[in-house]
Amino acid sequence: MDPASAADISAVDDGAGSSISTIHSDVIQTHILTRLDGPALASAACASAQLRRLCAEDDLWKNICAATWPSLDDPLVRDVISAFPNGHRSIFYDSFPSLQPLPSTKKHLYRPSPSTELISAVDMYYKDTPIFSKVQRTDTQTGWFLCSTLWVDLLDPKEFVPTPVKYVPKDEEWLKHLEDNLSLSWILIDPTRKRSGNLSSRRPVSVQRHWLTRDLEILYSVTVARDQMSSECLQCTIKVTCGGKAGGEMHVRGVSLMVEDMEGKSMTGRESLGILQRAMESAERTKVTQEEAKGRYEKFLGMKRQRRERKQRIEKATDIISVMIIILVFVFFCSFMLF
Template sequence: MDLDRWCPNECAISTVHGDVIRAQILTRLDGPSLACAACASSRLRSIVASDGASLWTEATRAAWPSTSSPPLTDLIPSFPKGHLSFFSDSHPSLLPVTTSEPALHPADPPSGLVSAVDLFYEDRLLLSQVVDTETHSAWFGSSPFRIDALGLKESIRTDFDGGRTGACGDLVRGMRLSWILIDREGRRAARVSSHEPVEVQRQWSTGDVRVKFAMTVGVTTEGEGTAQCVVVVTCREGEGVREVSLQVEDVEGTVMSGRESLGILTGAMRGERGRGKARAEEERRRFEEFERRKRERKESRRRREGRVDVVFVAVGVMCYVLFWGLLCCR
């Protein structure tokens, strides 16, 4: 709908100076609202187009403070349409890559990944970190995939009281995370974490609280999950946030190798993105479906191993009886 056609002449958007529109309206909008504004009026579309680089830079840095740090300050402008391309890649949810194999092995995997990590608690920024990961080494390909946004001896102080009743629920309601992976060579990006927690677990033996953010990134041709990205935020009373790490797990719950994970992630970054406002509900639904299948696989394996154990015990008993039977016959 073109707003100029439906407004009286005295209130038409064309009568407002472009600098006023930009300074008082467009700079106050987040990314999705800015995109909607550009589609609402030919006048707004013209203003956004003429000053799009600056507006999208501001919207991107407001959504993800880590993007204002190097090397992202140089990397993002090199995307096909700069910050607009980065935003359109990173804001929507990923649609899982469909494959008949557990992992993809692209012909041209990226030689490096850059992670932009932003962690919020009750609208306060707790962590804004950029992590550069080299992926071309043999060690990376054969080792379990893991990227840490916090060092071993680092921690972030918070107001979270791990010993207080209902504190786990407060974590679910208050914590938000964005973990964006960037293909440094391919100039593509993808958000690989759910925006809200999908699970909170308390470890009574250590006093830690593990907040899990997850996103399914691989499915079979039948639509069943084969891999998911999992970001774990570990908190401890009196110490705050002690760990923020990303892993890629298969449906057995095993952490995938760097080579397998890189294949899955490369396919996801180059794949399609989801649309719609109910992204949190969809991400949680996919996580619950993935966990259901994981439990079914574990139960099936347990039953299979139980049957094998019964067969071995039966064979052992038969051998024992046969042995003593032969001795008695002598």
């Protein structure tokens, strides 16, 4: 530390200054603001005009983003973020915390515009230590994307990623341990609109084994509004598939994203693009607990089940009515032939 900085700190310690304005700005930036995380830095920026100016430095937010989401340090992502209005501060504000449904009382002017690609920046953590990071580009202008079901796979079918986590094949307590300690972030970036959003609940909403393969399936989920004019919701579900040998390390074999509606129908790329763009621009960013995320996931599953059962009842009633009409027509025809 240079003598001037040391003198500034000493003066404050001795009571010579009564406000933070007495501390040299270099000391604040180098020895105070660099120790804060994102939420704390955002709060500090609201304290005074001086702190707001100092907290706007992009290098501060760049370091926070890289520490929070290692995938954002990828050269491709850094280049995209550099075009955002406020650089790394913009993407942090957009991506922390996860997207939540837009309240019906809040109105937001949304102007759709074409996007040429989406970028997925994904990080998986064990006990808050990164164990897997991946960046993937998705072309949104191909016919396959626009007309097919939206399904973003980060790994090839034969690809797997080793982790430092020990694999336990038969242990319910181990599943609960993973539920409490495995977290995931999926930041979807729209370079054209310069917006982003986190599509993961961070903590799992479900951890279970596949009934046939016995692979571990870990689900993360957020619910977003379909539009501002209805109560319809969509669910963005991220499925992580893991395997391994007993006593060895756990391997990540698959990480995928899909979007489905309340009918259980998977959305196409064209439909999903507009909905996700609207969510990135206008949805709330609210921190929720793991129990709240699981509750929303279970509620969505319940609504899907109710709609499926109602649809089945309607189809059954329609079939019965159709059969009755056919029988009546047959009886009438037979009566007409007899007379």
